[in-house]
Amino acid sequence: MTTKMQTVEVDDQDQVTLLWKEYKTTKSSDARDRLIVNYSPLVKYVAGRVASGLPGNIDPSDLVSYGIFGLIDAIDKFDPERAIKFETYAIARIKGAIIDELRAIDWVPRSVRAKARSVEKAIVKLEAKLLRSPSDEELAAELGITPKDLGDILTETRRLGIAALDEILASSERGDSGTLGDSIPDKATGPVLVFENEETKQLLAQAVNRLGDREKMVLALYYYESFTLAEIGQVLGVTESRVCQIHTKAVMQLRLRLNDFDSQN
Known part of the structure; x- marks a missing residue:
């Protein structure tokens, strides 16, 4: 019955680990873009939960756009060496970015x-x-x-x-x-x-x-x-x-x- 968050699916988790190492070492824009694509389902998940409490005139696609900035911020600041899952870290960042944008428009x-x-x-x-x-x-x-x-x-x-x-x-x-x-x-x-x-x-x-x-x-x-x-x-x-x-x-x-x-x- 429970609707759980869909975890990020990858073909090879080792490849994602290597991708993190590449990005944190070289700051490669290509590596960052691949991480964004890999973790983009998190944004849709968070935006959906936020949207459930908003009036109908708020476009869910706008929330996703706001959340992408939070995901990028999370990727930039996340430390893979810490004993914490990226998904846990990123959710707060994504939600914060969405909330900041909604406040900015004072709706x-x-x-x-x-x-x-x-x-x-x-x-x-x-x-x-x-x-x-x-x-x-x-x-x-x-x-x-x-x-x-x-x-x-x-x-x-x-x-x-x-x-x-x-x-x-x-x-x-x-x-x-x-x-x-x-x-x-x-x-x-x-x-x-x-x-x-x-x-x-x-x-x-x-x-x-x-x-x-x-x-x-x-x-x-x-x-x-x-x-x-x-x-x-x-x-x-x-x-x-x-x-x-x-x-x-x-x-x-x-x-x-x-x-x-x-x-x-």
């Missing part, structure tokens, strides 16, 4: 931004009062609206969170390879990945643990297991739209908690 209406800020303020107030994550009903009551209206706002607000959690960990040079998946224990994770950006990942993991069970499940399935929103809806027995709302609320809460930590340091 999110001011009214949506204002609604997002009002929800964030309500979350902060209720968490301080309740010492836990507020329910949808409590959040709606604080805002003086119905739960349905809150759901509509969260659906709109998702446009503001298209970078979602990966952006939190990839917004600086020290977070090149970070994703939410890196903050979730994985038996296959090597020691380099475990300790890289440890502070940020620990903070994110702690923030995730403070969420409700449903929010944690949505984040884990979406970021770690690569389920689509529709597939998560099938698991939870709710609509894709409802999963979108749960995801948006969870991301807003995590951003607020991490931002609060940053402001205190």
